[in-house]
Amino acid sequence: MKIVAVLPPVVELPEPSPGYLFNVEKAYNLHEYFASKGHEFVTLSDANESLEPHLADMSIFICSPFYPAYLTKEKIDRAPNLKMALTAGVGSDHFDLEACAARNITVAEVTGSNVVSVAEHAVMQILILLRNFVGGHEQAVNGEWNLPKVGAYAHDLEGKTVGIFGFGRIGQRVAARLRPFDVKLVYNDPYRREDLEDELGVEYVTFDKLVETSDAITIHAPLTEQTDTLFNRDVLSRTKQDAYIVNTARGKIIETDALVDSLKSGHLAGYAGDTWYPQPAPADHPWRQMPKQAMTVHYSGMTLEAQHRIEIGTKAILDNFFEGKAQKQEDLIVEGGEIVSPSYKIK
Incomplete structure (x- = not known):
């Protein structure tokens, strides 16, 4: 199974950081996580042209609200194997939720992490x-x-x-x-x-x-x-x-x-x-x-403490997916072909 994530590029920090999990290298420690399960994990720092070659065979797509990749209907149509779009953080408006629902793609996020x-x-x-x-x-x-x-x-x-x-x-x-x-x-x-x-x-x-x-x-x-x-x-x-x-x-x-x-x-x-x-x-x-x-740039929800909460919550959602367990209802935005989050159902 191929998992693709869009995250910021690696940058040189002015001084050592005690954490900093939010880049293509650290990737919330997901490289080790997916390797232990035998899945292919691809990290990108550009969601435009670099994503195109992976659309055809990716099963899970991961990005964050701080560095969003806009998953449009056109991209979804070119991703026939896509089963889950996961926001590593809170806020999934960068995904076309109606297109995800029409394709029965689960959309989840780490509610409460930020x-x-x-x-x-x-x-x-x-x-x-x-x-x-x-x-x-x-x-x-x-x-x-x-x-x-x-x-x-x-x-x-x-x-x-x-x-x-x-x-x-x-x-x-x-x-x-x-x-x-x-x-x-x-x-x-x-x-x-x-x-x-x-x-x-x-x-x-x-x-x-x-x-x-x-x-x-x-x-x-x-x-x-x-x-x-x-x-x-x-x-x-x-x-x-x-x-x-x-x-x-x-x-x-x-x-x-x-x-x-x-x-x-x-x-x-x-x-x-x-x-x-x-x-x-x-x-x-x-x-x-x-x-x-x-x-400021969009970093309010990515303190080091929040990044650790995002890592734990992202892995919990992925564990549930791989093990066929139900997700926590509060983490679900789209499930079973419907937009289920009250926030996005407001009329």
Whole structure:
């Protein structure tokens, strides 16, 4: 059986790392795993031309949301032996789920592997934006000492309204981490969680109210037909003047050019996140040079601790596949010819 994985190339690190499993060489220690089972394992750092020769005979395809390979219907049609598409991480929108369902290809991901890491990253970026950390850091590096220039755009988080769009595992953890800052927490999600509202100190509001009343909005929703460019020019125009947005979910939830224009016009006070569209983001992506931003590359969910959780979860899913055992329901996105994940079934 041939298994193909798309992962980042090996790079020389500035100093030794205690782990770093996320590349074609380490590959979450899957080389040893598949060798012990007698399967052929091919790792690629390019999902375009280099994948083509392997489509005809690959049985399992593995990639990650941080370095996604877009498995389109056209590629699926040229992969007659494909039985499983596995996301080593969380978020499978880079696979054509309907095409996978039509072909009875199982789609699975390592649910929960990144929730702590992404929640911490989101809280960090909220604070970075409000405190104008980037401006202060640039002065430290550039030899400046212009305090008014930084302080004129710095705010306390205390007393602000923070809107959480998407209240699943990550959104809930963001709420728990923000509550000690004495903020007003509101959330919107297709599934209201009244059982958690008192515990986490959150209030359920409509999407429109969240957009129009939040000082900072943090996005934790999957990319679906309903959320694709949901934060378009109209929605961005209805945010509060000088509001902030953090997006560690998926870049395509935001309308690319509309975001740039909102920041340039001064309507939004700042934007941060680590998700882009497409990924990897090209060097000339407009978000790289837009003002008032604190973007990072997509690494919020790939701390060394998260990478170890991904390794363990990926191997567990593969074990179940090879042994003919049922997968954990929470890990399944497509199974038995149907999209079974509630996140991707939202209408």
